[in-house]
Amino acid sequence: MSLPHLHIPAVVDGFILAGxxxxxxxxxxxxxxxAGVPLVQHASNLLRSAGLEPRIAGAKSDLSSIAPTLPxxxxxxxxxxxxxxxxALANSSAPxxxxxxxxxxxxxxxxxxxxxxxxxxxxxxxTVVSVAGFIQTxxxxxxxxxxxxxxxxxxxxxxxxxxxxxxxxxxLSRPFSVLPVELLLQAGQVSSPQxxxxxxxxLNINTPQDLLQxxxxxxxxxxxxx
Numbered sequence: 001m002s003l004p005h006l007h008i009p010a011v012v013d014g015f016i017l018a019g020x021x022x023x024x025x026x027x028x029x030x031x032x033x034x035a036g037v038p039l040v041q042h043a044s045n046l047l048r049s050a051g052l053e054p055r056i057a058g059a060k061s062d063l064s065s066i067a068p069t070l071p072x073x074x075x076x077x078x079x080x081x082x083x084x085x086x087x088a089l090a091n092s093s094a095p096x097x098x099x100x101x102x103x104x105x106x107x108x109x110x111x112x113x114x115x116x117x118x119x120x121x122x123x124x125x126x127t128v129v130s131v132a133g134f135i136q137t138x139x140x141x142x143x144x145x146x147x148x149x150x151x152x153x154x155x156x157x158x159x160x161x162x163x164x165x166x167x168x169x170x171x172l173s174r175p176f177s178v179l180p181v182e183l184l185l186q187a188g189q190v191s192s193p194q195x196x197x198x199x200x201x202x203l204n205i206n207t208p209q210d211l212l213q214x215x216x217x218x219x220x221x222x223x224x225x226x
Contacts, residue, residue: 019058
């Protein structure tokens, strides 16, 4: 099935979030190899396939050979994804930005493209997706006008990204859009190059076991994703 061509505006910045502590992996996840390629390269390739020039936010290692890097604010480091998001939005000249964690290598580029298309048309404050009825925090497209609200959440005792996204949309009185992946797939708006079902697109590579599952999925072997 051919997918519709979606024009990706040049006014969308693409950021890879690579600032996690990687404690469960035991080493920097960004440099972990999947099918012989570092996860950060998978993320970079994904964004480029969706028509974006990636930048890397909050890197723990020197990843400048992959894409331009943007460090977290040193006063707000190790505070979770919101830290990288706020730093990225503060350094973005575009009206909205897309955020992709470094540990979601199985996402199809068509999903990124459609999210940007929807966010642009709907003028949403935040755009995310759901799978099997569960809202996924990432990938997320965020309007740069949400920065003050997200910064307030970062400075609070509650740094949950999804709650911060909802609060920002409420403050801006703009939509918090949640797109069900299954409906997008059924309508032919998105497609996995490896023909993977939507439930595994969001497999986070957090542990060596997760890495083995992803390797098996890419090799076409059946595995149960927990």
